[in-house]
Amino acid sequence: MTVDKSHEDNKWHAIQKRVSVTAEQQQTIEKIVTQLKTQTPALFVLVTDRNGQVVHSSGELVQGTALAELAALLAGDLAASSEIAHLTGTYQRHQLILREGETLNSFISEAGNDLVLFVHTTAEVPLGWARLLLQEAAHRIAELKLDMAEPIHSAEVPGDEDGFEKRVKESIDGLWDQGKSS
């Protein structure tokens, strides 16, 4: 294995777009999701960020690590659909994707600049009703303005003196399945 060590003096310092969800905002999202699931009624509701990172889910359609997979696909679906709309000149804010089936329907919607809302219902729920509630919930979530939420506090990510880098290395080393890693 050849490793170039010259990078060690290199200073990474790109300012990243950061979405931060405070405990209070998370509670508000949970409340909105619960109301939406009950009122619709929906089988499953999921909120992710635009990069497919799970914020909250309600319902038993998908759980555990499968939730991360679903979130990544939903974000990809919305991103592709939005891009298609841009390319064809049909993009407008608050559009949603509907997948209509004989027994089940699903909706994917933007919820502000940063989040995605996914709702799964039976076909017995009228489409217009589900759409109305979904859009209302999406607007309420959008009002949270997560992109302007609190920054990372330096106290949360300690400096080298606290062994941060060492803990990162240990945590990565702990990923590998014993006996398989090289």
Add this chain to the structure above:
Amino acid sequence: MLINWKLRELNLKIVYYGPAFSGKTTNLIQIHSLVDKQKRSELISLKTQEDRTLYFDFLQLELGKISGLIPKIHLYTVPGQALYESSRRLVLHGADGVVFVADLSEESLAANIRSWRNMQNHLASFGFVPARFPTVVQFNKKDLPKALPFDKVAGQMQINGLPKFAASAVNGEGVQDSLKAIIQAVMQNIQRQVA
């Protein structure tokens, strides 16, 4: 990057970028097989009928708690084929770090350079300074009989000052080192932002 303070989660996105057939998906397949089942999702692949990446591959890793936060690492690959330019840009958007997978075979030199420049252009269009974006370069297929020396390819690509790894992803060599280096680079970047 998504930080959820209630759940104490730090979600990070790392994208494997590079030309067609360089071994991006192979990296994720190897990571999937090497990581403890309890600490990863299943590997999702959106493929063409010819088994090529159509949109992206996805794999989530969950690290142990660090400073009170649980880092969740989302690994994506981009489709390498030229016609999927829009998809590549969509997948790259929101990335916190990149593993650029270059191909050491002689005939891929031009494609490596094209793809590297293409990635830098995208990063710049997102408002980043590419030279300062957390990036690791993996020179894959070192096992090929006619593989070019990776220093030569790095020179042609004008890659300086970045972590570089010679790899044979199909044999699992260099895969863990590249992943480890990019996670460390991304975490260091977060640390520097708050310092």
